[in-house]
Amino acid sequence: MSPPTFRLYNTLTHETEPVEPIEEEHLRFYSCGPTVYTYAHIGNFRSFVTADLIRRTAEAIGWDVTNVSNITDVGHLTQDDLVDPGGEDKMKQALEREGERFANIYDLARHYTKAFLEDWRALNLREPEVRPRATEHVTDQLHAVIELVEKGHAYTTDQGVYFSVESFDDYGHLSGNTQAQQLQATDRDVVEDPDKQDPRDFALWKHDPDHLMHWHSPWGWGYPGWHIECSVMGMQYLGDRFDLHTGGEDLIFPHHECEIAQNQSLAGHQVINYWVHTRFLQVEGEKMSKSKGNFYTVRDLINPGPEDDHVPAPIRKQGGVDPLALRYTLLQGQYRKPFNFTLDTLRTAARHVQRFQDASERVDEAIEANVDGPDPIGPQLGDCYDRMLEAMCDDLNTPAAAAAALEGVKVIEQADKLSVAAAHSARHWLDRTNDLLGIVEPEHETDASSEASEQEVISGDHLADSVEELLDEREAARTDGEYARADAIRDTLEALGIEVMDTPDGTEWQRKTEL
RNA sequence: GGUGACGUGGCCGAGUGGUCAGGCAGAGGCCUGCAAAGCCUCCUACGGCGGUUCGAAUCCGCCCGUCACCUCCA
Known part of the structure; x- marks a missing residue:
């Protein structure tokens, strides 16, 4: 049987389209990673899970995958385009908040990067081929800014270098924010740079010798704008034509809109064919926020401390949930639809994940026991897998895939005696299910989990x-x-x-x- | 105000013209010393109003509602 066609919703075209890699059977894509100034929360990870599922689905239909996923460790301004009178940025704020824990801003970034990667592995996310850090690519970003100036797409002022939106006709294509009046100066700039030529223009470089992280440039000491890092790192590792780019829905505008403007101005043509955006999740029906007490980091849920009293007591009492239960929960909603994360769903997910693990143990025991007999379940399981893969290829329909997976585990549970032949079928199915959805068993050995x-x-x-x-x-x-x-x-x-x-x-x- | 996504049974969530989603909760039954777990059965919905059609949850129009982005946020 030939594999189903892999289809994804493309924000650029507003349509669900077959994914056709530029290089045959080789998907190359970039995933916007986190800014490492605090612990990642479950909403962050909804987006990273989407990228992981794209990888797994592509691999399941036999494609090669090259994924680049960045770490943003430069402290960008809290307001994208603003020269803040106090010079505050997210990472600097974090450093001030937690000053005693870290010697400097680089220490802070290292700490949260490490934590992020631990969470990443706990949730069974596969490693990207390249995980570049923004701070290690500042020179490359500078070169890109210089090139944009040379090509007439950017100009300098006393405060920095700006991309000229007027110089790029297609600005607004991705987000639909095409009208200039939508970006009134008052909306976009709290403190206006008087030399900016158009309110829509955005910063490529900020002149600021006092910034906690600063680099030397033709325009003096300063630091790069937020959007340029992804353009530069994407094209550096994937070339000036690659397939796909993922991120959270909030990044559609301005981040990805600006990235497209930079990319195409640098390359002279369209660089990325598909844009995939994950919706925000809600928690217990409300926007997740610290003030509402429904703000959960990944580690809050999988390894809560005794003092984390914003974590629901049942979770704290049992020392956290299985990370795979958290992953399974995130699969209960399709990435493009609003998703309401509830304790109830998490509880159900924990039970289901347990069923996979129990089935897996039972199968291993049956293989060990090595009893001759027929294999009545192989074909049923094969059918379940086909439906799972079909669902995943249909714009990552994870709820349908999870339903089919549950049917499969039921087939194994209900089999009276597992002959060695049946057990091998079951083992094969469980392994393939884990490859596709990552919900059966952890794929990484982490220090934390083995200690626990x-x-x-x-x-x-x-x-x-x-x-x-x-x-x-x-x-x-x-x-x-x-x-x-x-x-x-x-x-x-x-x-x-x-x-x-x-x-x-x-x-x-x-x-x-x-x- | 602009842009986009979405609205399915008590809850979550599949389903793009005519046959079943699935899960959770609930009810009944089997099993059990009684439970628990498991198994079987049941609960039949598509925001509203029009339209297209022999036939619509599914296509079209309008309306209502929810969420998000338009300032940093996945």
Whole structure:
């Protein structure tokens, strides 16, 4: 069977289109990464998950993938175009807020970069081929700015270098913000540079020798504008024609609009064919914000500290959720639709992820047991996989793909006995499902997770001894028909957070999930 | 005001002209000493008003509503 056609919604054309890579069967794309001035939140990661799913889907249909995903570690102004009287930027603000923790702005950026990469791996995101840092490409950015000036697309003032929007006819194509009056000076500039020629013009370089990060340039000491880094790093690693660019919906304007203007002015032609944008998520029906108490970083949910009291108590009590449950939750909504992140969805996701893991264990045991027999489930699982892939190729329809995956795991659960042949089919399906959706098992070994699991094993063992003792006692009571005593023991265990289940194969127990 | 996305059962969420989504919650049943888990069954919706059609959740128009961007934000 030939693989389905991979289709994605292209913001540039407002249509869902077949993805046709410039190089046959080789998708090359750029993903806008984070500014590393704080911990990334679950909304940030919704966007990175989209990029990851594009990669996985492309790989699943047999394509090669080259992905560039940047780290923005330059402190840009809090207002894009503003020469702030106080010279504040996000990273400087963060440094002032947390001054004692970091020796300087580079320290701060390093810390949050490291944290970001840990979260990235925890959520089973595959590594990009290139992960460039903005600070390591400032010279390249300078060259690009010089070239834009030379080509007549930019001009200098005392305060910096600006891109001349008038020099680029197609400005506004991506966002629809074509009318100049939409960008009134009062809207865009809090402090106007009197020498700016058009209110729509945006900064390529800021003259500011006092900025915490500054570099030498033909226009004196200063730092680059926000938009130029992505243009430069994208074209440096992917060339002046590549396939696709991803980011959050807020980046459509101004960031990507400006990036297109820069790219095409530098290259002289269209550089990127497809633009894919992920919608913001809401939390419990509201915009995520610290003041509403519904603002979650990734680490809030997977590894909350005792003092993180904005994290719901059930999550804190059980020491955080499985990162894959968080990932699975994010798959419950298609990237282009509004998505309401709720505790309820997270709870359900945790249960479903557990089912995949249980099925995976059962399959491994069946392979070990090596019992001869027929394989009645192989074809069903193959069909499930086809539907998953079809759904993913249809503009990353993750809810439909997840539904098909759930059907597959059900097929494995319901199989009475797993012959070794059936188990191999199941193993194959689970592996391919994990390749496509990343929801079965972690693909990275992280220090944090191995430490945590080690601890869990230790405390688990300790707990297990006392639980087993109580269960033996209960079993004895049950055999003697002393059900009142047996139930009392069960109540005791329940109070300890242990759930008891009597199965045909004997009594089993597990930690009750608090969610 | 400009631009864009979206509006499906108690909740989440598939579905682009005529047969089923799926999940969660809820109800009943099987199983169980009783539970739990699991399994089976049930709950049949498409914002409103027009239009096209033999037939519309699905196409068209208008209206209403939600969200987002237009200042940094994924």
